[in-house]
Amino acid sequence: xxxxxxxxxxxxxxxxxxxxxESGAGVSMEEIARAAGLGVGTLYRHxxxxxxxxxxxxxxxxxxxxxxxxxxxxxxxPRWQVLRRIVEQCVELPLALIKTLLAATPANPELRExxxxxxxxxxxxxxxxxxxxxxxxxxxxxxxVELLNVAVCRPGARVDDHLxxxxxxxxxx
Amino acid sequence: xxxxxxxxxxxxxxxxxxxxxESGAGVSMEEIARAAGLGVGTLYRHxxxxxxxxxxxxxxxxxxxxxxxxxxxxxxxPRWQVLRRIVEQCVELPLALIKTLLAATPANPELRExxxxxxxxxxxxxxxxxxxxxxxxxxxxxxxVELLNVAVCRPGARVDDHLxxxxxxxxxx
Amino acid sequence: xxxxxxxxxxxxxxxxxxxxxESGAGVSMEEIARAAGLGVGTLYRHxxxxxxxxxxxxxxxxxxxxxxxxxxxxxxxPRWQVLRRIVEQCVELPLALIKTLLAATPANPELRExxxxxxxxxxxxxxxxxxxxxxxxxxxxxxxVELLNVAVCRPGARVDDHLxxxxxxxxxx
Amino acid sequence: xxxxxxxxxxxxxxxxxxxxxESGAGVSMEEIARAAGLGVGTLYRHxxxxxxxxxxxxxxxxxxxxxxxxxxxxxxxPRWQVLRRIVEQCVELPLALIKTLLAATPANPELRExxxxxxxxxxxxxxxxxxxxxxxxxxxxxxxVELLNVAVCRPGARVDDHLxxxxxxxxxx
DNA sequence: GATGAATGAGGGTTCATTCAT
DNA sequence: GATGAATGAACCCTCATTCAT
Numbered sequence: 029x030x031x032x033x034x035x036x037x038x039x040x041x042x043x044x045x046x047x048x049x050e051s052g053a054g055v056s057m058e059e060i061a062r063a064a065g066l067g068v069g070t071l072y073r074h075x076x077x078x079x080x081x082x083x084x085x086x087x088x089x090x091x092x093x094x095x096x097x098x099x100x101x102x103x104x105x106p107r108w109q110v111l112r113r114i115v116e117q118c119v120e121l122p123l124a125l126i127k128t129l130l131a132a133t134p135a136n137p138e139l140r141e142x143x144x145x146x147x148x149x150x151x152x153x154x155x156x157x158x159x160x161x162x163x164x165x166x167x168x169x170x171x172x173v174e175l176l177n178v179a180v181c182r183p184g185a186r187v188d189d190h191l192x193x194x195x196x197x198x199x200x201x
Numbered sequence: 202x203x204x205x206x207x208x209x210x211x212x213x214x215x216x217x218x219x220x221x222x223e224s225g226a227g228v229s230m231e232e233i234a235r236a237a238g239l240g241v242g243t244l245y246r247h248x249x250x251x252x253x254x255x256x257x258x259x260x261x262x263x264x265x266x267x268x269x270x271x272x273x274x275x276x277x278x279p280r281w282q283v284l285r286r287i288v289e290q291c292v293e294l295p296l297a298l299i300k301t302l303l304a305a306t307p308a309n310p311e312l313r314e315x316x317x318x319x320x321x322x323x324x325x326x327x328x329x330x331x332x333x334x335x336x337x338x339x340x341x342x343x344x345x346v347e348l349l350n351v352a353v354c355r356p357g358a359r360v361d362d363h364l365x366x367x368x369x370x371x372x373x374x
Numbered sequence: 375x376x377x378x379x380x381x382x383x384x385x386x387x388x389x390x391x392x393x394x395x396e397s398g399a400g401v402s403m404e405e406i407a408r409a410a411g412l413g414v415g416t417l418y419r420h421x422x423x424x425x426x427x428x429x430x431x432x433x434x435x436x437x438x439x440x441x442x443x444x445x446x447x448x449x450x451x452p453r454w455q456v457l458r459r460i461v462e463q464c465v466e467l468p469l470a471l472i473k474t475l476l477a478a479t480p481a482n483p484e485l486r487e488x489x490x491x492x493x494x495x496x497x498x499x500x501x502x503x504x505x506x507x508x509x510x511x512x513x514x515x516x517x518x519v520e521l522l523n524v525a526v527c528r529p530g531a532r533v534d535d536h537l538x539x540x541x542x543x544x545x546x547x
Numbered sequence: 548x549x550x551x552x553x554x555x556x557x558x559x560x561x562x563x564x565x566x567x568x569e570s571g572a573g574v575s576m577e578e579i580a581r582a583a584g585l586g587v588g589t590l591y592r593h594x595x596x597x598x599x600x601x602x603x604x605x606x607x608x609x610x611x612x613x614x615x616x617x618x619x620x621x622x623x624x625p626r627w628q629v630l631r632r633i634v635e636q637c638v639e640l641p642l643a644l645i646k647t648l649l650a651a652t653p654a655n656p657e658l659r660e661x662x663x664x665x666x667x668x669x670x671x672x673x674x675x676x677x678x679x680x681x682x683x684x685x686x687x688x689x690x691x692v693e694l695l696n697v698a699v700c701r702p703g704a705r706v707d708d709h710l711x712x713x714x715x716x717x718x719x720x
Numbered sequence: 721g722a723t724g725a726a727t728g729a730g731g732g733t734t735c736a737t738t739c740a741t
Numbered sequence: 742g743a744t745g746a747a748t749g750a751a752c753c754c755t756c757a758t759t760c761a762t
Binding site: 167171172175178189190194199 | 340341344345347348351352355363364366367368370372
Binding site: 510513514517518520521524525528535536537539540541543544545 | 683686687690691693694697698701709710712713714716717718
């Protein structure tokens, strides 16, 4: 039963993430439940209200970003290469949705903490890349993060598509 | 009376555009009417439904983009300079909202037509810039448009902020 | 149109008062609307939420109590007679429901004010009756009010039914 | 195991009675179960539905009233004294809740039977008190019961508070 | 037997849209 | 033409009840 419940919880998060990715974050609780093959009541047993569901989804998706960011920056390879790797992996994530969800959950401290952690690590990485001499040094890391965000927050983005190429070219030294 | 009606129509579009810019495209018809100092009935006299209002707003905003794009590309100045001028002017527009509205009105042929016109002119301009030798030639104009879109569709974007600078630097030859 | 709206507002209050009197204060907004021959939306146009409706009903009913209490105490007749008159008129009112509604609207200052006004006038009246020598003097007016409340807050209470008689007899001097 | 079940049953009734007394009869089945340290399922094993639980609680509380009423009327002391004793004991009971529960279970014959039994015994007692000459004889016992009900069904009632005093004074001979 | 997860009808509320004035 | 009242579908959420474990 515990197993079933956990499976359902994950089913809900996954289903909701998919629906949100497809149709925007406006999808109704009813629709999510139906798509998951569950009753609304079950949704509400797992998540006390819509906000909680949004937070859970954000947590899940942002968690994956955090995980591979941590792994990547911990590697012992040139910083520029790490940067590319992260960009590569980012495009696998529904980053635009994540941003929307983060904007919709301003009061969740855990999310704020994760956001900050990811940003801090990225900025640290970018600082190292600037010292390494591979990254344009005249822009503060914080803004480069925003810039990369823009590069990566598009449907169908890829590391080697033109847009990302231009941005990376504009950053490379 | 005809004049009154036209004035009301414009008042509605302007008011709605402002409200949408401030508070997102979720503002209710009632709120729009109230903010315009009118009754909902009047709003519906001018626009048969919400969709029609969205289209009118999109038309209005996209129209301004189209107007100054046409003017800019018609000028007899170096293409790169024209490009910068357009970017400068774009950031004055609620471009993010325009994109949202365009995505929400996929069935309106007039909007499609304007979108296409603006894009075509921009692409033509970019092609000329590439021939002129001031614009990186290895990316198809169509994608450069998308790239500029990204540069410009941020709250508080400016031609000379870091992000736009990097992108323009990445494009300049 | 203003007339229609006012009529509907009153229709809603009346209908709700009736339904509440019949079936308790748990009747749903939908039921009230249906019983009034209106859509739910109309209810909500007149009363922003259920609480507001409850307050309006309480205001209406308590208002009638206040009106005749004021009139009665202003009369130039023996205080005991005034007291009986008030009791007589009270039993016409859905007092039990009023009490419930007052308990359910603790935050409404207007209701608190009316409640206080009515109680103050009654207590003043009772004080005069005690000085007049017709009312048992060893109980504070405040508690006699409560006592009369009890006498009168029953379905089908009458001034001359046994219960009220006993209470009045117990109070008479 | 049978003992466990009986203990659980009683635990539920007691807990529910407490919760209802504190927070009104609107407490949810889930809350009751949780407060009893049980799962809802267990609650439903003992009581097929909410109604059945209400009836069980009413039975329990009314049972205690019946028990001490029977004991009191069987005593060989002056009837007026018995009457006072009963009133004294009544105020220990959640009488207001009992009335609510009785009103909510109109179809339960056992409850009707107990109600009738208690009333009959009280009325008999009151008849004897009238013959004894200590109780006002001009009101039918049935109505005096109702009157005492009113005296006693208040939060914080006591035999010697003003309200009860007035009522008893009004009844004493 | 006990548990608590799942269910879905029902309640409060909002809002695009219609229509009487 | 303008107004704003009326409408009802749709949304979020709760809770009595059922049922798999």
